[in-house]
Amino acid sequence: MARSCPRCGATVGRIDDDCPACGAKLDGRKPWYIWLLGGFLVLMAFVYLGDLSSLGRFAQTLFDFARGVRGGTP
Numbered sequence: 571m572a573r574s575c576p577r578c579g580a581t582v583g584r585i586d587d588d589c590p591a592c593g594a595k596l597d598g599r600k601p602w603y604i605w606l607l608g609g610f611l612v613l614m615a616f617v618y619l620g621d622l623s624s625l626g627r628f629a630q631t632l633f634d635f636a637r638g639v640r641g642g643t644p
């Protein structure tokens with residue numbers, strides 16, 4: 571869903587800071603999910619670059635736990 575410029579009425583993107591048509595300054599607030607997405611990307615980059623092996627071990631632990639709970643007493 572697009573916004574429109576309050577000065578000239580041109581259609582502007584949701585995350586644009588100023589109007590591409592007339593250059594008017596728009597409401598600078600960005601939707602909350604932009605920050606969530608940014609944080610998620612940073613987190614993924616951190617995991618990917620830094621500590622992938624420990625993430626793997628964590629996933630394995632969760633998997634073993636889930637399997638143990640499901641098939642504990644046959």
Ligand SMILES: [Zn+2]
Pocket residue numbers: 575576577578579580589590591592593594
């Ligand atoms: Zn404009």
